[in-house]
Amino acid sequence: MHKRSTHIKLNKHYLLVMLLSLMLFADVAKAQKATWIWYPGDYEVWLSNRMQNRRTERGAFFPPFWKLDSHYVLVDFHKDFTLANPETVELAVEGQYNVKLDGKALAGYPKNIHVPAGRHRLSLKVYNQAAAPAIFVKGQQLVSDTSWLVTYEDKEWIDESGKTSDVSATKYVNAGNWNFDSADKIPSAFRLPTEEHKPAKTERKEHAILVDFGKETFGYAKLIGLKGKGNVKFCYGESKEEALATATCELLDSINIDQPQKADYTMEGSRAFRYINILFDDNVSVDNISMLYEYSPVEQRGSFRCSDEQVNKIWDVSAYTLHLNTREFFIDGIKRDRWIWSGDAYQSYLMNYYLYFDSPTVTRTLYALRGKDAVTSHINTIMDYTFYWFMGIYDYYQYTGDKSFIKQMYPRMQSLMSYCLQRRDKNGLMEGLPGDWVFIDWADKLSKKGEVSFEQLLLCRSLETMALCANIMDDKTGNEQYKKLATELKSNIFDLYWNKDKHAFVHSLVDGKQSDNVTRYTNMFSIFFNYLNASQQLEVKKYVLLNDKIQKITTPYMRFYELEALCAMGEQSYVLKEMKDYWGGMLNLGATSFWEEYDPSKIGADHYAMYGRPFGKSLCHAWGASPIYLLGKYYLGVKPTAPGYQQYIIEPKLGDLQWMEGSVPTTNGDIKVSCSTKQIKVSSDTGTGLLRFTSTSKPVCKEGEITAKGNGTYELTIQKQKQYTINYSAKK
Numbered sequence: 001m002h003k004r005s006t007h008i009k010l011n012k013h014y015l016l017v018m019l020l021s022l023m024l025f026a027d028v029a030k031a032q033k034a035t036w037i038w039y040p041g042d043y044e045v046w047l048s049n050r051m052q053n054r055r056t057e058r059g060a061f062f063p064p065f066w067k068l069d070s071h072y073v074l075v076d077f078h079k080d081f082t083l084a085n086p087e088t089v090e091l092a093v094e095g096q097y098n099v100k101l102d103g104k105a106l107a108g109y110p111k112n113i114h115v116p117a118g119r120h121r122l123s124l125k126v127y128n129q130a131a132a133p134a135i136f137v138k139g140q141q142l143v144s145d146t147s148w149l150v151t152y153e154d155k156e157w158i159d160e161s162g163k164t165s166d167v168s169a170t171k172y173v174n175a176g177n178w179n180f181d182s183a184d185k186i187p188s189a190f191r192l193p194t195e196e197h198k199p200a201k202t203e204r205k206e207h208a209i210l211v212d213f214g215k216e217t218f219g220y221a222k223l224i225g226l227k228g229k230g231n232v233k234f235c236y237g238e239s240k241e242e243a244l245a246t247a248t249c250e251l252l253d254s255i256n257i258d259q260p261q262k263a264d265y266t267m268e269g270s271r272a273f274r275y276i277n278i279l280f281d282d283n284v285s286v287d288n289i290s291m292l293y294e295y296s297p298v299e300q301r302g303s304f305r306c307s308d309e310q311v312n313k314i315w316d317v318s319a320y321t322l323h324l325n326t327r328e329f330f331i332d333g334i335k336r337d338r339w340i341w342s343g344d345a346y347q348s349y350l351m352n353y354y355l356y357f358d359s360p361t362v363t364r365t366l367y368a369l370r371g372k373d374a375v376t377s378h379i380n381t382i383m384d385y386t387f388y389w390f391m392g393i394y395d396y397y398q399y400t401g402d403k404s405f406i407k408q409m410y411p412r413m414q415s416l417m418s419y420c421l422q423r424r425d426k427n428g429l430m431e432g433l434p435g436d437w438v439f440i441d442w443a444d445k446l447s448k449k450g451e452v453s454f455e456q457l458l459l460c461r462s463l464e465t466m467a468l469c470a471n472i473m474d475d476k477t478g479n480e481q482y483k484k485l486a487t488e489l490k491s492n493i494f495d496l497y498w499n500k501d502k503h504a505f506v507h508s509l510v511d512g513k514q515s516d517n518v519t520r521y522t523n524m525f526s527i528f529f530n531y532l533n534a535s536q537q538l539e540v541k542k543y544v545l546l547n548d549k550i551q552k553i554t555t556p557y558m559r560f561y562e563l564e565a566l567c568a569m570g571e572q573s574y575v576l577k578e579m580k581d582y583w584g585g586m587l588n589l590g591a592t593s594f595w596e597e598y599d600p601s602k603i604g605a606d607h608y609a610m611y612g613r614p615f616g617k618s619l620c621h622a623w624g625a626s627p628i629y630l631l632g633k634y635y636l637g638v639k640p641t642a643p644g645y646q647q648y649i650i651e652p653k654l655g656d657l658q659w660m661e662g663s664v665p666t667t668n669g670d671i672k673v674s675c676s677t678k679q680i681k682v683s684s685d686t687g688t689g690l691l692r693f694t695s696t697s698k699p700v701c702k703e704g705e706i707t708a709k710g711n712g713t714y715e716l717t718i719q720k721q722k723q724y725t726i727n728y729s730a731k732k
Contacts, residue, residue: 034136034143036094036187039150040176040408041367042071042132043187044329048368051328052339056269058252064339066381069371071132072152077175078123079148081141086116089139092183095128097135115142125154131188138183146404148175173408176367178360192327194219194292202289209278210243211289215592216620218272218324218334219294221253223265225287229258232280236273238335238619241605243275248614250336257284270294272324272334272620274592296326301665302355304631307658311576311631314583318625321593322351325622326358329365333596333618342369342385343439346392347560347629348622353399354632357665362396363405370412375419382437383430386420387458394465397472400667401644406472414478417466420459421485428492429509430455440521441558442597443551450510453497453522460489461529490531497522503539519551520544521558524565541569555597556582560626567634572655575634579627586624594624631662636673638664645671645687650718652680652693654730669720677730682718689718691726699728 049070055062090112091099099106099113100123106113115122122142126133137144149172180187200214221234236251237243246252251271259265280286300323304315324334330348332341345365352358369379369389378386393413397406425431429451432438438448438455463486470478497505499514505526507517523544526532532540544550545566553559559582563575585600589607596618597610610617633639637651645666652675654660659676669685682691693699694712703724707715712731718724 033145033181034138035145035177036092036134036136036180036185037077037144037146037148037150037175037177038132038134038187039072039075039152040173041370041372041412042075043134043176043178044364044367045069045371046071046132046188047190047328047364048340051331054269055336055338057250057336059254066379067371067377073129073133074125074127074152075133076123076125076151076154077135077144077148078121078150079137079142079144080119080121082119083115083117083141085140086114087139087141089113089115089122089137089142090183091124092136092186093124093126094131094134094186094188095126097124097126099124115139134187136180136183144175146174146177149173150175174404176408178364190328192294193297194294196222197291197293199289199291207280207282207284209286209289210240211276211278212240213274213276213291215320216272216274216324216334217291217293218270220270220292221267221276221278222290222292223278223286224290225262226257226265226284227259227262227286228281228284229260230281230284231256232278232284232286234267234271235277235279236271236335237275237277237615238273239605239608239615240275242608242615243273243277245615246277246279249277250613250615262287266292294327295323296328296361298323298326298356298358298361300355301357301670302628302632302663304628304636304660304662306635306660308576308580310580310584310587311627311657313587314579314627315631317587317592317594318351318583318627319355321620322348322355322622322625322628324593324620325625326352326356326361329368330361330622332623333621335620336616336618340365340368342379342388342392343382343557344622345369346388347557347626349392349395351622351625351628353395353629354664355628357399357667359396359400359402359667362392366392366396366409370409370416373412373415375416378436379416380437381435382439383432383455384439384458386416387455387462390417390462390465391458394461394468397468397643398640399644401646403472406469410469410473410475413466413469417462417482420462425451427451427512428489429496430459441553442555443553443558446519446551447508447515447517450508450515452508453493453505454507454519454525456489456493456497457522457525457529457531460486460493460531463489493531503543518544520553520562524562527565528561528568537569541566541571546574554599556594556621556624556626560623560629563626563630564634567630567653570653572635572653575630576655576657579630583624583627591619593620595619596621596624631660632664635660636662636664636675638671638673640666641690642687644668648684648687648689650682650689650691678727680726680728681724682726683723684718684720686720688720691716691718691724693726693728694731695728696731697729699726701726 049068052064099110102120124135135144151172199211201212203210232255234253235243235246235249237249242249253267305312325331329340330345331338332344349362379389423433431451440454463482466482467479470482496509499506502518504518505522506514507519508515523540527537553562566575586595586598608615608617635653637653639649641647641649650673652673661674663670663672666686671684674681692715695714699706699714701716701724704716709715
């Protein structure tokens with residue numbers, strides 16, 4: 001008995017030692033994941049400046065329209081830590097720097113430092129005018145990560161006793177990072193990867209080669225076997241007509257060569273094109289043309305397939321369109337602007353949640369758009385684009401549950417909202433002031449005069465975002481303030497803009513009076529913002545969204561929201577037809593990516609014209625990819641109901657499809673849905689879900705208990721890591 005007891009005690013001791021060893025090993029392994037860090041948002045601002053100033057127009061530099069901020073050039077990094085054992089720590093730094101251990105400066109520019117066991121503070125102060133100051137620290141346990149504190153205003157001095165004092169007023173924040181996880185993976189050297197692609201077709205003429213890469217693409221033109229002395233001109237085209245229009249094509253490059261021996265030549269600037277028309281002098285010869293396709297290595301996790309092959313094609317081309325416009329950041333279009341426009345980016349975030357769920361591209365874009373304090377203008381100079389920025393943060397938190405990003409961004413949200421609130425007029429409403437661009441949409445005869453209802457609606461949602469984030473930050477005063485402002489503004493929107501006779505919100509107030517005009521914008525947004533009651537929704541649907549007398553929308557940008565509003569009211573059958581007509585119409589014209597604008601009444605090369613230029617239109621625009629979002633959220637029916645998909649709902653709607661299947665990515669795995677007229681299958685890697693569906697017969701599920709909710713509606717709780725099969729009869 002005594003021996004057995006001792007044996008049990010020894011086993012317990014052995015297990016405890018093993019457990020502690022495993023925990024220590026896990027901590028060490030975790031600690032080895034060092035990453036380059038910087039002042040949060042600074043690298044993103046620097047990288048966006050570099051990217052947005054690559055735009056050219058027929059070989060000329062074309063800078064952005066708005067103020068560009070810069071990174072802080074001098075940043076202090078520090079970390080308080082305790083080491084159980086001494087260790088040698090590797091240092092890598094972008095910029096000039098000094099190092100202090102426990103307040104004592106080390107000589108020179110050390111690459112490695114020895115740190116004894118015990119409690120310490122390691123500090124690095126870095127200056128870099130050319131790129132964002134950044135550091136990489138790697139030891140066995142001490143590493144650079146987002147737990148480090150950084151500041152751009154280190155208020156440190158020597159007091160009368162000769163001791164160094166840190167002033168509490170110094171604004172320390174947690175460091176920012178991305179995925180630069182080795183000392184030689186320097187942030188400022190980042191480039192998107194490339195791969196060589198050959199043209200699908202080549203046409204040769206005297207002193208000219210026209211190549212067709214088969215579809216819209218992006219990258220660097222490459223001349224193979226280039227020889228001679230003279231000029232080579234590149235006329236790029238998203239269409240064949242554009243590439244051949246040497247006097248009016250949007251993108252043009254020209255180089256002079258003096259090359260006696262054959263060699264390959266790759267252009268320095270990346271361009272968008274399907275066709276390239278290469279023209280060269282008599283003394284120049286070229287064997288072949290290829291390209292280096294440049295891409296963002298994001299993983300496509302979302303999927304969709306259904307019984308309608310045209311819809312499948314629409315989803316595929318939408319996915320390709322978004323991928324082309326997913327670069328270092330989410331940009332508007334790859335040919336013309338290549339800039340970060342907040343309205344365009346907001347839609348890309350939403351599509352991203354159903355295709356990639358790539359959070360870093362979202363946060364990088366939000367950082368880049370916001371820039372730095374002090375605020376002197378609206379984002380992109382556009383009032384509505386400022387509000388889309390707030391809304392992007394609201395949605396980001398709902399989809400990801402990432403509180404750390406909210407905490408980093410909250411002070412910038414406060415200062416931007418303060419700027420907006422200070423620009424309200426005497427009625428407490430937003431009205432365009434000198435320097436403001438009230439955009440809304442590209443539409444003929446769309447008045448921007450007065451206090452436009454759409455801007456007030458977006459401000460209201462932005463104030464709700466502020467209240468949500470204030471609550472996350474435990475800012476009770478801010479939460480109450482923003483919530484009160486949002487409630488008051490929502491009430492004013494209904495009092496001032498709702499017209500009972502028109503059964504809708506009017507477009508604007510001019511001199512305190514309602515305009516006669518009713519547009520779709522405010523009315524459709526109010527539906528998926530859930531601002532309308534059931535009766536008002538039906539009125540808006542009948543008198544606005546399904547009313548051909550109301551000015552129609554021709555851009556995919558606002559078709560996105562119009563179709564979302566209709567889907568939110570259960571009009572999936574109608575939306576499916578609209579999707580096939582609109583996006584299918586572009587496919588019928590040979591589109592390989594979706595356009596900035598599509599008007600089916602135009603013919604021939606007129607489809608390519610915009611902004612008064614024959615080829616001004618972008619034929620690959622991010623906002624053209626909205627079917628990804630619509631099919632994922634409103635057909636597969638998957639959306640979070642608690643931050644980060646802790647809870648979610650699945651409401652599949654076939655909308656005249658016979659069957660559909662797909663997956664929706666989340667932070668912790670995928671949610672998979674398969675639905676036909678007789679059977680639904682679902683499985684999930686995350687959270688707790690609620691499947692809601694309608695059936696004309698009593699449904700059956702062996703894996704869970706179905707609850708009848710009345711009127712042919714049923715619900716089933718979905719647990720993660722479990723598959724469910726429901727046999728039912730879909731309503732016709």
